[in-house]
Amino acid sequence: MTTVSNYINAKKGILSWIFTIDHKRIGIMYLGFVLLAFFLGGMFALLLRLELITPNELILTARQYNQVFTLHGAIMVFLFIIPSIPATFGNFFLPIQLGTIDVAFPKLNLASLWIYVLGAIFCFYSILSGSVDTGWTFYTPYSSTAGGSIIPMVTGVFILGFSSILTGINFIVTVHKMRAPGLTWFKLPLFVWTLYATAIIQVLATPVLAITLLLLVLEKTMGLGIFDSALGGDPVLFQHFFWFYSHPAVYIMILPAMGVISEVVATFCKKELFGYRIMAYSSLAIAIIAFLVWGHHLFVSGQSPFITMLFSLLTFLVGIPSGIKVFNWIATMYAGTINMKTPFLYFLSFIFLFTVGGFTGVVLGTLSLDIHLHDTYFVVAHFHYVMMGGTVMAFLAGLHYWWPKMFGKMYNEVAAIVAFVFIFIGFNVTFFSQFILGANGMPRRYYNYIDEFQLLHFTSTVGSWLLAVGFFISLAYFISSLRSGKKASENPWESSALEWKTASPPVTQNFSTIPKRIDSGPYDYDKA
Amino acid sequence: MSDSHEEHSGHFIIPLKFYVMTLVALLILTVITVLVAQIDLGPLNIYVAMGVAAIKATFVILFFMGMKWEEGFNILIFIGCTAFLGLFLAFILLDGFTRTGVYSNEDEIINIKSPVKIISDTDYHNSH
Amino acid sequence: MNIVKHKVAHHFANAHQEFSSAKLGMWLFLAQEVLFFSALFVAYAIFRALNPEMFIEAHHHLSWKMGALNTVVLIISSFTMVMSVRSAQLSRQRSTFWYLAATFFCALMFMVVKSFEYYEKITHGYLPSVWFSGEGTFENLHIFFGIYFTMTGLHGLHVLVGMGLIIWLMIKTVKGHFYADYFTPLENVGLYWHLVDLVWIFLFPLLYLIG
Known part of the structure; x- marks a missing residue:
């Protein structure tokens, strides 16, 4: 076997990774950190x-329970979902899909990786030094008066925000300035479009989170x-500030997922995207629209009825572009040559789960229903259907789809399908029961509950x-693929x-010869 | 990648008069805004002050920051971020004005002399 | 002075692409700066709209003369900044350096005036609630000073960062890095500096010139 030079074996040694400015290596390191965060949040x-x-009390005290749900939320949101797709697949594939050799600011890209790690260190320091039990939303006045290690956690999230902003700036400039000659806007893959839309939100919304958390400190x-009413402040103002970022952040999480799904459906149907x-x-x-709906998190917080x-009206607007997307993905499958591989299975589950999650979102946006369902397990189930059923399924679709390109190895298809069945069924068993719990009145974040709810719990x-x-x-099968997977x-x-027109894994320069001009679109299956 | 930056030596140099005139305009506007503030126009004062500040900001953006000669998309970014700032302000002010009673402090609910009370571990969920 | 030729980074096709990318990146950074400050302006607007008399009383504790002086100083510093960029565009390195030095001096002066103001507030106890010991008819007077210190403090922090950047530019100028074909860092720091000026243009009437 001859070893061909690629981005993984081009340079050796740990320092060649720590100080790399190769977007592919940065993407892979992000993948490692993000998966670690997912593991921890999952635990x-x-x-x-x-x-x-x-x-009753089983393994956690009430206080520990509050700390654990706070950490689950904070880690999953700030350390996993927000960087998950843009920072890993985005970093790895954006320049390749644009036919160029790197992002516009490679050093800034490396900086945002290590800023992410620095933020994560602050968050873990917080866990070790007393932890936080405010919930991941840090609502005042509880967060501004409670004990525990809130300041390190908030500092960590503040720092993570800047990692996200820098990635966003980098991606916008890359899409604008680094496209290969001939690659016009409407020849860009949809993954690039969604990363671009995500980056807009990252740049415009994340600084508001930063200042909000600074004000909290x-x-x-x-x-x-x-923020503290005891001092003459307004706690609802904090919620406005917080959700001005955190609602658009929901779209930072879902938009790149939609991009991955678009790539997967076109490839596995061998058809131009509808x-x-x-x-x-x-x-x-x-x-x-992401910026116009944040107030639906404050329906029962005391904001004005007007x-x-x-906000309720504006919330319904989000349904329109999301509905268009779901319709188009389904229409793409029509008369396509469908290849039922693992990424496609994750695509199907994304469509199903995201539709459920999106539809229950409309339910929650309805004022009269929200008063009943607010802060119940119905809300918990809704955002897990969107975040996990949407983003995590798309992340898994992308991971399986691009794995051969990133590592140059195939994984075991049978094992992947078995895992998919467990994940899909497990997900629905976990969270569909929570819809019923919530509709019956089980409040979220409660440590104990009435006996009638035990079967569903x-x-x-x-x-x-x-x-x-x-x-x-x-x-297991990903590790075995790395060790002994088929080439x-x-x-x-x-x-x-x-x-897919370059080697697996790609060379450091992305292409053995940089494309001089690209005239074909990403989904030209008919012309091939 | 070819090293061909000789071909792009011609950066546009903004004529000096724009800079000098901007400086003069800004100084005059500063004097105006200070003078107007000495006269009591009631609620109009804030609008005048903000109006003058907006004119000053426009001068800085157009000439000092070179927006007048800038690429279209860079202009869009700046207008866009100001629009989002406006949106942020508008929604929250709308909430503030249509909400009654929440902000008023006539009932003396504010007591600065009472220090922020940190909840102690023992107070916390006494039942457990 | 001698000129050190700039080498275009390997992933850019030419100097124009490199320059316009850097410029676009800077405008995006400025957009995030605007939204970073936005929450402070929103908080100011809400509390001023609902406590107009308290704000009027509070602003009498600030000296508008010092504020006006600082406004003039910052406006002049913006002017010297554009002049230093212009000098670099004309490859006049000596005047690039001196205009930068003038900008730095103005920034320093701004901070000196600011620290006199802070000293005055601190000695009279017009501070956020934890340290507040000032006199006033309104019980929530401390909110104004909370907002005042946060806004001017964050702005001052940006001035300090700007001063650091200007020193870095001065060193690079002396080494001969900036000339007609390459002045990207100067241009971008200039944009940043004007934004700092812009924020102050709004802070001055909002904090010092209330009805």
């Missing part, structure tokens, strides 16, 4: 579900007096074990996208 989730199997240390242009525009539309109605906990089994099977060809899925 906390398993602890929570185990505790909730009975209404000032409130806590010097009694600024704008309604390509409207898909591109709807990505941008989602990014803009603004509540306004028990079901949900069993589901979490099925999920865990699925993820551990995935871990992947250049284009195992017979895709027409640009990243």
Whole structure:
């Protein structure tokens, strides 16, 4: 066997990774950190579900329970989902899909990786030095008066925000300035479009989170007096500030997932994506509407009834571009040559789960229903269907789809399908039962509950074990693929996208010869 | 990648008069805003002050920051971020004005002399 | 002075692409700066709209003369900044350096005036609630000073960062890095510096010139 030079073996030694400015290596390091965060957040989730199997104390005290759900939320949101797709697949594939050799600012890219790690260190320091039990939303006045290690955690999230902003700036500039000659806007893969829309939100929304958290620290240390009602402040103002970022952040999480799904459906149906242009525009539309709906998190927080109605109305608007996307993915399958491989299975589960999650979102946006369902397990189930059923399924679709390209190895297809079945069934068992729990009135974040709810809580906990089994099977076959997987060809899925026209794994320069000019679109299956 | 930056030596150099005139305009506007503030116009004062500040900002953006000669998309970014700032302000002010009673401090709910109370471990969930 | 030729980074096709990428990146960074400050302006607007009399009383504790002086100083520093970029565009390195030095001096002066103001507030106890010991008819007077210190403090922090960047530019100028074909860092720091000026243009009437 001859060893061909590629980005993995081009340079040796740990320092060649730490100081690399190769976007592919940075993407791979992000992948490692993000998966570590997912593992940790997942462990906390398993602890929570185990505790909730009975209404009584089992393994956690009430305070520990509050800390664990806070950590589960904070780690999953800030350390896993937000960087998950843009920072890993985005970093790895954006320049390749643009036919260029790197992002616009490679050193800035490396900086955002290590800023991410620095932020994560602060978060872990917080866990070790007293932990946080405010919930991941850090609502005042509790967060500005409670004990525990809130300041390190908030500092960590503040730092993570800057990692996200820098990635966003880098991606926008890369898409604008680094496209190969001939590659016009409407020849870009949809993954690039969604990353672009995501980056807009990252740049415009994340600084508001940073300043909000800074104000929270000032409130806590010097009694600024704008959030704490005891000092004349307004706690609802904090919620406005927080959700001005955190609602658009939901679209930072889901938009890149939609991009991955678009790539997967085109490749595995061997067909041009249905309604390509409207898909591109709807990505941008989602990014803009994302900023107009944050108030639906404050329906029962004491904001004015007038603004509540306004936000409810605007919330329904998000359904339009999202609906267009779901319709177009389904229409793409029509008359396609469907190749039922693992990434496609994850695509199917994404469509199903995201639709459930999106539809229950409309339910929650309805004022009268929200008053009943607010802060119940219905909300918990809703955002897990969107975040996990949407983003994590798309992340897994992308991981299986691009794995051969990233590592040059194939994984065991049978094992992957078995894992998929566990994950899909486990997910629905865990979270569908929570819809019923919520509709029956089980409030979220409660440590104990009435005995009538035990069967549903028990079901949900069993589901979490099925999920865990699925993820551990995935871990096993991915590790075995790295150690002894079959060598992947250049284009195992017979895709027409640009990243499949280079070696697996790619060389450091991305292409053995940099494309002089690109005239074909990403989904030209008919012309091939 | 070819090293061909000789071909792009011609950066546009903004004529000096724009800079000098901007400086003069900004100084005059500063004097105006200070003078107007000495006269009591009631609630109008804030609008005048903000209006003058907006004019000053426009001068800085157009000439000092070179927006007048800038690429279209860079202009869009700046207008866009100001629009989002406006949106942020508008929604929250709308909430503030249509909400009654929440902000008023007539009932003396504020007591600065009472220090921030940190909840102790023993107070926390006494039942467990 | 001698000129050190700039080498275009390996992943850019030419100097124009490199320059316009850097410029676009900087504008995006400025956009995030605007939104970073936005929450402070929103907080200010809400509390001023609902406590107009308290804000009027509070602003009498600030000296508008010092504020106006600082406004003039910052405006002049913005002017010297554009002049230093212009000098670099004309490859006049000596004047690039001296205009930068003037900008730095203005920034320093701004910080000196600011520290006099802070000293005055601190000695009279007009501070955020934890240290507040000032006199006033309104019980929530401390909110104004909380907002005042946060806004001017963050702005001052940006001035300090700007001063650091200007020193870095001065060193690079002396080494001869900036000339007609390459002045990207100067241009971008200039943009940053004007944004700092912009923020102050709004802070001055909002904090010092209330009705």
